[in-house]
Every structure is written in C-alpha cells, then in structure tokens.
Amino acid sequence: MIGRHGSLIVWAVLGAVVVAVQLAAVVSGRFAGVGEWVGRLTARRVGRCLLVVAWMWLGWHAFAR
Amino acid sequence: VTLIRRMTTARPRAAVLAVGAVGYGVLVSFTHLFTAAADVATACPLVVAVVLVGATWRSHGPATATGGLPVARRGSLVWVSVFVILAAWELYCYANQPRVMHPTFSSLIDLLDRTHVGKTAAVVVWLALGWFLAVP
Numbered sequence: 001m002i003g004r005h006g007s008l009i010v011w012a013v014l015g016a017v018v019v020a021v022q023l024a025a026v027v028s029g030r031f032a033g034v035g036e037w038v039g040r041l042t043a044r045r046v047g048r049c050l051l052v053v054a055w056m057w058l059g060w061h062a063f064a065r
Numbered sequence: 066v067t068l069i070r071r072m073t074t075a076r077p078r079a080a081v082l083a084v085g086a087v088g089y090g091v092l093v094s095f096t097h098l099f100t101a102a103a104d105v106a107t108a109c110p111l112v113v114a115v116v117l118v119g120a121t122w123r124s125h126g127p128a129t130a131t132g133g134l135p136v137a138r139r140g141s142l143v144w145v146s147v148f149v150i151l152a153a154w155e156l157y158c159y160a161n162q163p164r165v166m167h168p169t170f171s172s173l174i175d176l177l178d179r180t181h182v183g184k185t186a187a188v189v190v191w192l193a194l195g196w197f198l199a200v201p
Binding site: 002003004007008010011014017018021025030031032033034037038042045048049051052055056058059060061062063064065 | 093096098099103104106107108110111114118122140141143144147150151154158165166167168170171173174178184187188191194195197198199201
C-alpha cells in the first residue's frame with residue numbers, strides 16, 4: 001500500500017511531467033503546448049463555453065463548495 | 066506608433082487587472098469553505114465571466130483556419146497520455162480511503178488554501194485563467 005508521502009510524491013512527479021511536456025512543446029515547437037490546445041478549443045463557441053463552465057466548477061469546488 | 070500606443074494602453078490595464086486580482090485574492094483568502102461569504106466571493110467572478118462571455122458572444126465567431134493544425138495533432142497523443150495517467154491517478158486516490166493517505170487533486174487544493182498566501186495565489190491563478198477563457 002502506498003502511504004501519504006508516496007501519494008504526494010506521485011502527484012509531484014505527475015506535475016513535473018506536465019511541466020516537462022509543456023516545456024518540450026515550447027522549446028522544440030514540434031507539438032502543441034497547453035496554450036495552443038486551449039486556444040484551439042476557445043476558438044469555437046461550444047469549446048469556450050465548456051471550458052468556462054469547467055473553470056466555474058473548479059472555482060466553486062476550490063473556494064466555496 | 067501603433068505598437069507604442071498599444072503598449073502604453075495595455076500595460077496600465079494589465080497592471081490594474083493584476084492588482085485587482087491580487088486584492089480580490091486576499092479578500093477571498095479570508096473566507097472559509099461552506100460559508101455564505103465564500104459563496105458570494107466566488108460567485109462574483111462567475112457572474113462577471115458569464116457577462117463577458119455574453120458580451121462577446123456575437124463577435125466570437127467559429128474557428129478560422131490556422132496553420133497550426135498538424136503541429137497540434139502531433140502533440141495530441143502526448144497530451145492525451147499525460148491526462149489519462151493524471152485521471153487514472155486521481156481515480157485511484159478517490160477510490161481509496163482514508164483521504165489523508167490518498168490525497169486527491171481537491172485535497173492538494175485544500176492544502177494550498179490553508180494559508181492566506183497559498184489561497185491568494187490560487188485565486189489569482191484561477192482569475193487569470195478565467196480572464197483568458199472569458200475574454201477572446
């Protein structure tokens with residue numbers, strides 16, 4: 001069984017992976033980063049609305065609940 | 066001349082927005098979950114976002130063709146893989162108890178929200194993300 005510290009380390013590693021992939025995307029330019037993906041989604045009304053609703057849920061969940 | 070004009074008008078605007086976001090973040094950091102104050106403080110940016118999306122609804126047309134499609138497609142497998150792993154780990158933590166031993170993403174946010182500085186930073190990031198999404 002994985003303990004609390006093990007779980008937090010996994011979260012930290014996953015966060016580092018996200019940052020590393022984003023850096024690789026920005027530096028190499030060979031594939032799209034998060035910004036480009038979000039930009040492509042928000043270019044359409046439906047995608048923009050979905051992301052705004054997700055943002056609303058995130059804020060409510062984190063700060064009000 | 067246009068660039069200089071744009072920079073001199075954009076920077077004060079960005080500075081005002083940044084100061085406003087930090088100020089609002091400090092305000093929200095003094096609220097607590099499951100209280101009316103937290104509900105109101107969180108609801109205000111949501112209302113502003115709905116108004117902004119509504120105000121720009123007509124001017125925000127369907128996507129135009131861009132040259133970035135092949136680049137975006139190349140990265141899709143990488144990002145999908147990353148987010149599948151993230152989702153799998155979140156589900157694993159969510160399905161296991163006790164929560165203190167298996168913290169979910171929400172638990173991490175709660176950890177951040179325990180201090181005024183952490184919660185202020187979280188609110189500022191959330192507001193910046195909302196601005197990026199709501200204002201085309």
